[in-house]
Amino acid sequence: YADRLNELFSDIQFLETLFxxxxxxxxxxxxxxxxxxxxxxxxxxxxxxxxxxxxVLCMEVVQWLVMCGxxxxxxxxxxxxxxxxxxxxxxxxxSLSGQLSVSQLGSVTSALASLVHLATGNNLxxxxxxxxSVNELLTVRIQDDSNISISKSxxxxxxxxxxxQEAVVxxxxxxxxxxxxxxxxxxxxxxANVPQFIFQSIRDIVKSIGRCSLVLWYSCSPxxxxxxxxxxxPPLPTPLLQDIDMLRQVIFRTSLFGWTSRTQFEETWxxxxxxxxxxxSPDSEQDEVQAIMQGxxxxxxxxxxxxxxxxxxxxxxxxxxxxxxxxxxDKTLVLPSQWGPKLEGVVDKLYWKLKECQRMxxxxxxxxxxxxxxxxxxxxxxxxxxxxxxxxxxxxxxxMSVEERATSTVNPDYLEHQKRISESGLDLQSCLQFLxxxxxxxxxxxxxxxxxxxxxxxxxTVTISDLFSERSHFAWLLDxxxxxxxxxxxxxxxxxxxxxxxxxxxxxxxPALETEVCERVLRLVESSLKCVFLPTRVAAVxxxxxxxxxxxxxxxxxxxxxxxxxxxxxxxxxxxxxxEHIGKHFPxxxxxxxxxxxxxxxxxxxxxxxxxxxxxxxxEVQSQLLQLVISTSSSRQIVLYQALMQGLCRLVMAGVSGxxxxxxxxxxxxxxxSDPAVSVVALKLLLTCMYSGEYSKMRGEEGIVDPEQxxxxxxxxxxxxxxxxxxxxxxVECVCAVLPYLxxxxxxASEVLTKAIGxxxxxxxxxxxxxxxxxxxxxxxxxxxxQLPLLxxxxxxxxxxxxxxxxVAMATWCLSCFFISASTNPWLRAVFPxxxxxxxxxxxxxxxxxxxxxxxxxxxxxxxQQKETFVKTFKEAASTPRSPFADVIASL
Numbered sequence: 001y002a003d004r005l006n007e008l009f010s011d012i013q014f015l016e017t018l019f020x021x022x023x024x025x026x027x028x029x030x031x032x033x034x035x036x037x038x039x040x041x042x043x044x045x046x047x048x049x050x051x052x053x054x055x056v057l058c059m060e061v062v063q064w065l066v067m068c069g070x071x072x073x074x075x076x077x078x079x080x081x082x083x084x085x086x087x088x089x090x091x092x093x094x095s096l097s098g099q100l101s102v103s104q105l106g107s108v109t110s111a112l113a114s115l116v117h118l119a120t121g122n123n124l125x126x127x128x129x130x131x132x133s134v135n136e137l138l139t140v141r142i143q144d145d146s147n148i149s150i151s152k153s154x155x156x157x158x159x160x161x162x163x164x165q166e167a168v169v170x171x172x173x174x175x176x177x178x179x180x181x182x183x184x185x186x187x188x189x190x191x192a193n194v195p196q197f198i199f200q201s202i203r204d205i206v207k208s209i210g211r212c213s214l215v216l217w218y219s220c221s222p223x224x225x226x227x228x229x230x231x232x233x234p235p236l237p238t239p240l241l242q243d244i245d246m247l248r249q250v251i252f253r254t255s256l257f258g259w260t261s262r263t264q265f266e267e268t269w270x271x272x273x274x275x276x277x278x279x280x281s282p283d284s285e286q287d288e289v290q291a292i293m294q295g296x297x298x299x300x301x302x303x304x305x306x307x308x309x310x311x312x313x314x315x316x317x318x319x320x321x322x323x324x325x326x327x328x329x330d331k332t333l334v335l336p337s338q339w340g341p342k343l344e345g346v347v348d349k350l351y352w353k354l355k356e357c358q359r360m361x362x363x364x365x366x367x368x369x370x371x372x373x374x375x376x377x378x379x380x381x382x383x384x385x386x387x388x389x390x391x392x393x394x395x396x397x398x399x400m401s402v403e404e405r406a407t408s409t410v411n412p413d414y415l416e417h418q419k420r421i422s423e424s425g426l427d428l429q430s431c432l433q434f435l436x437x438x439x440x441x442x443x444x445x446x447x448x449x450x451x452x453x454x455x456x457x458x459x460x461t462v463t464i465s466d467l468f469s470e471r472s473h474f475a476w477l478l479d480x481x482x483x484x485x486x487x488x489x490x491x492x493x494x495x496x497x498x499x500x501x502x503x504x505x506x507x508x509x510x511p512a513l514e515t516e517v518c519e520r521v522l523r524l525v526e527s528s529l530k531c532v533f534l535p536t537r538v539a540a541v542x543x544x545x546x547x548x549x550x551x552x553x554x555x556x557x558x559x560x561x562x563x564x565x566x567x568x569x570x571x572x573x574x575x576x577x578x579x580e581h582i583g584k585h586f587p588x589x590x591x592x593x594x595x596x597x598x599x600x601x602x603x604x605x606x607x608x609x610x611x612x613x614x615x616x617x618x619x620e621v622q623s624q625l626l627q628l629v630i631s632t633s634s635s636r637q638i639v640l641y642q643a644l645m646q647g648l649c650r651l652v653m654a655g656v657s658g659x660x661x662x663x664x665x666x667x668x669x670x671x672x673x674s675d676p677a678v679s680v681v682a683l684k685l686l687l688t689c690m691y692s693g694e695y696s697k698m699r700g701e702e703g704i705v706d707p708e709q710x711x712x713x714x715x716x717x718x719x720x721x722x723x724x725x726x727x728x729x730x731x732v733e734c735v736c737a738v739l740p741y742l743x744x745x746x747x748x749a750s751e752v753l754t755k756a757i758g759x760x761x762x763x764x765x766x767x768x769x770x771x772x773x774x775x776x777x778x779x780x781x782x783x784x785x786x787q788l789p790l791l792x793x794x795x796x797x798x799x800x801x802x803x804x805x806x807x808v809a810m811a812t813w814c815l816s817c818f819f820i821s822a823s824t825n826p827w828l829r830a831v832f833p834x835x836x837x838x839x840x841x842x843x844x845x846x847x848x849x850x851x852x853x854x855x856x857x858x859x860x861x862x863x864x865q866q867k868e869t870f871v872k873t874f875k876e877a878a879s880t881p882r883s884p885f886a887d888v889i890a891s892l
Contacts, residue, residue, distance in 0.1 A: 009064045018061065019079060022086045025054060029089040030359070033321075043095065052099035055090030056107050058083040059205075063111040066118050077195075084201035091208040092320045094260070098212060102170045108209055109176035115202055116183055119194045126172075126179040127223035174218040180206045181219055185252050207320045210257050216264075220257055222249040241275050242295055251302045258309050258317040262425040265317060268306060269431065275299035276438065293450040300456040307431065307464050308385055313416065316424050324385055326378065327394040327413035329549045329608070332371045333653050338699075343653075343691040344370050346741045350684060353737035357730050364638050364677045365730065367684050368646065370653075376643045377542070377601040387501060387542040387601075390466045392549045395509045399471045429469055435460070436476060443480060451492065458484070458498045465505060478506035482517070485524055493531070497539035500528045504543030508550035521547075522573050529581050534598055541581065541601045545608065547574055552612050575609070575616045582606055582617065587624045600643055607647035611654050622658065626666050633670060633678045645670075645681045649688050664689040671719060676730045679723065683734060687742070690716060698746050713746055721759050724767055736770035740777030749782035750790070761801065768810075769839045772817045776832055779821035788860075791822050795857070796866045796873075803877035803885060809842035812850050812884050819853035828856055847884045851891035858892055 008014050029051075032042050043051065062083045065076050073079065091097045091108070100108070113124040184203055210219035218226075225240045240246050250271075259265040276299050312322030335343065347370045354367060368374065375388045390413070397411040421428060439457050442449050449457075458481070465477055481502040488495060507513060507521045525547070528540035551571050586606055588599055606625065609617055625644065632641040648666075651659045667689055670682035690713070697709045720742070723735050743752045756778045760771050782791050795818060802811045802818075813835070820832050831849070838846055854874075861867050871889065878886035 005060055005064065006068075009061055015061075015073070018057070019082060021054075022058065022082050025051070026082075026086040026089045027359070029093070034355070043093075048096055049099050051090055052096045053104070055087045055096065056100065056104045058087035058090070059108045059111040062087065063107075063114045066111075066114045081195075081197050084197065084205075088201055088204045088208070091205055093208075094211060094318070094321075097208050100209070100212060100214075102166065102173060102214060105209060105212060105214060106169050106173040106176075108205065109173050109180065112180055112202055112205060113176060115198060116180070119198055119202070124176065124179050124183060126175045127182070127226075170214065174215045177206070177210055177215040178218045178223055181210065181253065181256070182223065184256070185249065204320065207256055211260050211318075211320075213260075216257075216260065220253045220264075222246055222253070224249075241271060241299075242291075244291070244294055244298055247275065247295060247298045247302065251298070251305060254302060255305055255309075255319070258312070258319045259306075260317070265306070265426060269303070272299050272303050272306070273434075276303070290450070293453050297450075297453045297456045300453070300460050303435065304456075304460040304463050307428070307467060310421060310424075310426060310428060310467065311385075311389070311417065313420060316420055316426070323383070325390065325413060325417055326374055326382070327390040327411060328373060328375050329388065329391045329393075329545065330373065330375070330650060331393065333650070335653060339691045339695040342695070342741075342745050343688060346687055346691070346738050346745070347684060349741060350680075350687070350734055350738050353734055354680065357733055361730065363730060365680045366642055367681060373646065373650075375604060376607065376647055377545075377597070377604040379643045379646070380596040380600060380639050385463065387539070388545065392505075392508045392546055395466070395468070395474075395505070396550075398469050399474065399509060428467060432464060432467060432469075432473070435464065436473065440476070440480075443484070451495075455495050455498075458495060458502065462498050462502045462505070465502065471510060474506040474509045477502055478510065478517070481506070482520055482524075493533040493536050496528070497533070497536040500524055500536065500543045501539045501546075504546045508546040518570060522570065522577075525574075526577055529577060534595075538595075538598045538601055541605055544574065544578060544581075545601075545605060548578065548605075548608060548612075575613060578605055578609055579616055579618070582609075582621065586621065587628050596639055599640055603640070603643055603647060607644075607651065610659075611651055611656060614656055622662070626662055629666060629670070633673065633675075636675075638677045641678065642681050645685050649685050652685070652688050652692050655692070660689060660693045664693065668716065668719060671723060674728070676728050676734075679727065679731050680734050683720075683723075683731075683738070686716065687738060690742070690746070695745065717743065717746070717752070717755075721755070724759065724771055725762070725765055729767075732767045732770050736767075736774055740774045740781075743774075743778060744781045749778060749785050749787055753778060753782060753787075753791070753794075768814075769836060772836050772839075775817065776821045776836075779818070780829075783822065783824060788822070788824070789862075792857075792861060792866065793863075795819075795822060796861070796869050799870065799873040800877075803873060808884065809840055809846075812842050812846055813839050816846070816850045816853045819850075819857040822860075823853070823856050824860065825856055828853065842884065847887050850884055851887050854888045855891050 035042075062080060065073065065080050065083070087108075116122070116124045180202070184206060187199070206219075209215065224246060241250065254268060259268060275295055308324070309319065310316045311325040312318060313325050315322050335341075351367060351369055354365060357363070358365075366379075374382050377388060378386060391411070394411045394414050397405070397408075397414040400408060400410075439461060441447065442453070442457060461477055461480070465474070468474055468477075481499045485496065485499045485503065488499075490496065503521055503524055507518075513521070525540055525543055528536050529544070531537055531540070551574060582602075582605065586602055588594055588602070606617070606621060610621070610625075625648075629641060629644045629648070632638075632644065648659070648663050652663055663685065667682045667686035671679050671686055673679050673682070694709065694713055698705055698713060717739075720735050720739055724732050724739070727735065743756070756774055759765060760768065760775050765771065779791060782788065799815075802815050806814060816835050817832070820828055820835060823829055835849055835853075838849075858867065858870055861870065871892065874885045874888050877883070878889060880886070
């Protein structure tokens with residue numbers, strides 16, 4: 001088998017064919033992920049086995065490249081990257097990795113072992129258990145070349161049974177997976193002198209194959225917990241889980257692999273509960289009490305992590321394919337029907353073009369969909385769980401009764417989550433109720449829990465509160481945390497930061513608060529905002545955002561019970577606290593000593609109030625915000641810059657008074673920056689400004705357009721054409737993706753035809769290929785607007801410009817593009833993307849395409865004089881019989 005693989009991979013033709021398929025398969029699976037929430041169901045069943053085998057083939061070529069690719073294959077590191085990326089995209093899907101046999105899994109794990117050797121210079125260490133029945137017969141070892149070989153021990157030289165060999169391969173594969181997990185556990189996130197893609201690929205593929213049923217128990221169980229003769233799926237031994245180090249290993253594996261079924265979730269849950277149920281006896285030694293309490297603390301972390309994984313979508317419990325559910329506090333804006341759908345369409349084009357470019361080049365440029373966006377304060381860490389994970393609207397939907405949901409607007413993110421949980425069969429509410437009962441017992445005054453356990457309890461309740469489904473849960477949370485904030489020593493600032501978030505979240509969800517309780521909540525927020533401990537201030541701002549989201553739209557009498565007639569104006573109190581905090585801390589004097597999180601949450605507060613209650617902010621805040629955008633982009637604080645631009649984009653769409661004009665100038669200014677991370681984000685903001693503020697004016701009544709408005713809009717489109725000429729390749733691709741739609745929406749084709757063609761033919765234009773797509777769309781628009789005769793006349797009169805001033809190869813390509821763009825033949829127009837990709841070539845295929853396109857254009861001409869001019873121009877250009885222009889004459 002190894003000799004046959006070596007022979008195949010040594011064949012240059014086979015290798016070239018393979019690496020033409022590799023990126024295609026990767027793109028296919030990635031596109032399915034983008035287009036469908038259930039990739040598993042999208043892949044045809046008859047193709048799954050072939051795709052799984054292709055993933056194994058990629059891993060085989062990885063091992064070959066590691067072993068001898070450097071001496072036989074030029075550019076082998078890039079081939080290694082492509083193969084790993086393709087294998088990872090295949091194996092990450094359970095429906096594909098589940099197709100693998102034991103021998104195929106063994107091929108994958110052996111390739112990973114060779115990568116570990118490449119990354120570290122050391123062989124992969126395998127766990128050894130002398131009690132294993134197969135291990136008594138056979139010796140498993142790793143050779144110096146990192147290939148796994150299975151050699152018989154002297155006692156079993158006569159044993160030749162195939163079943164026994166398969167058992168050894170199976171056992172060895174499982175041991176390799178366990179060894180790889182141990183290696184990941186002990187390795188730092190970044191290995192010195194090792195490309196990040198190698199370490200990340202090892203991690204991703206281990207996460208994928210570790211979920212296969214053949215190796216699942218070995219990957220999820222620390223080696224020290226294995227019994228002498230393990231059954232197929234034994235539970236984790238309870239006594240061993242009392243060991244803190246062992247428990248941390250379990251947490252690592254649970255976070256890495258998640259779970260594959262309800263049964264595995266329940267088994268893991270019950271194993272962790274046995275640790276939580278442990279309690280010290282009255283006569284226990286102090287060291288024993290501390291050990292039990294520490295074990296409980298770690299077990300609370302583990303159970304919390306297990307429950308958080310139920311928020312993974314589209315598949316709860318699958319960290320390798322899922323992302324944590326995030327429901328933004330910003331509700332979807334209802335845009336005017338006149339320009340809203342057009343803006344959504346053009347921003348969507350920009351989003352997907354950027355996604356396409358990101359697959360080919362590494363870039364820090366990030367933009368989001370127009371409506372599907374995260375909270376600004378989560379942009380720095382969107383993949384990790386944190387404050388503001390779900391909105392108050394999500395939580396209020398969760399606690400509604402069936403009757404209330406029938407008459408109210410229901411959060412769509414909540415419905416999607418409930419659908420996935422229902423499909424998984426998990427009984428989350430029983431798990432939550434058990435935890436709340438346990439936490440209630442532990443937080444009783446007579447129970448002396450350690451500070452570390454109390455901290456984990458509070459942190460856990462803040463986290464799992466995103467899964468609460470009853471108002472009584474939030475009432476319990478509010479009472480517990482208010483009591484703790486009153487009685488717990490104020491010096492413990494770490495605990496108090498979680499208490500303020502918990503109190504505010506619960507108060508925001510509950511429909512009515514008594515006056516006294518409401519006052520306690522407000523005082524807690526007010527004191528926390530003034531705290532000198534930065535994490536507490538950050539937590540207080542998060543809490544304030546929870547309260548503002550709940551209270552800013554409703555009247556005061558809905559906030560509190562009717563017990564008191566002297567109810568304070570809660571909404572105004574909240575806005576007053578926000579105004580004072582902003583006045584004191586915004587804008588930040590310096591980023592030094594401040595985390596990105598603290599700055600982002602402050603920006604979130606400013607932008608949220610600017611959208612919903614701008615009159616409650618000092619008048620100078622707007623100018624300070626715009627100046628902050630300039631300073632963050634200039635100092636390369638890209639995350640902060642992108643967050644501010646995203647916030648400004650929403651303010652423009654929301655129609656906040658006095659924002660449009662200065663923000664438009666800012667977008668134009670930032671568009672001219674050389675850094676794509678700055679200019680592409682500014683491009684999205686400029687598009688938003690143009691559609692929201694200028695589209696209606698450009699489409700005035702009876703087609704009458706204000707000349708000044710026309711000049712202003714043309715100025716902006718000229719700036720976009722200028723970026724095509726001067727921008728980076730990434731920026732050019734993004735601008736050309738949206739420019740044709742922008743031109744079609746704002747101008748008749750006759751207004752922009754000359755400008756677009758002039759830019760394309762400019763001798764200083766370095767980006768003809770992406771700009772040809774703009775020409776294609778503009779000429780297509782001209783055809784739709786009955787401008788075809790005018791277009792044909794211009795093209796016939798301009799033929800000599802192409803044939804006499806451009807190199808032959810370039811002239812061939814340009815003429816093909818123009819003829820196809822001016823054609824009404826749908827079959828010929830469908831060939832344009834292929835023609836676009838052949839810029840600068842003049843092979844037989846390109847000459848044939850030119851002849852087909854020219855003949856089609858010639859047949860569409862109705863004016864006899866134009867036909868004569870067409871033929872005359874090509875005859876004059878056909879200086880030699882082998883010229884492509886001579887071919888055109890021959891094809892007519």
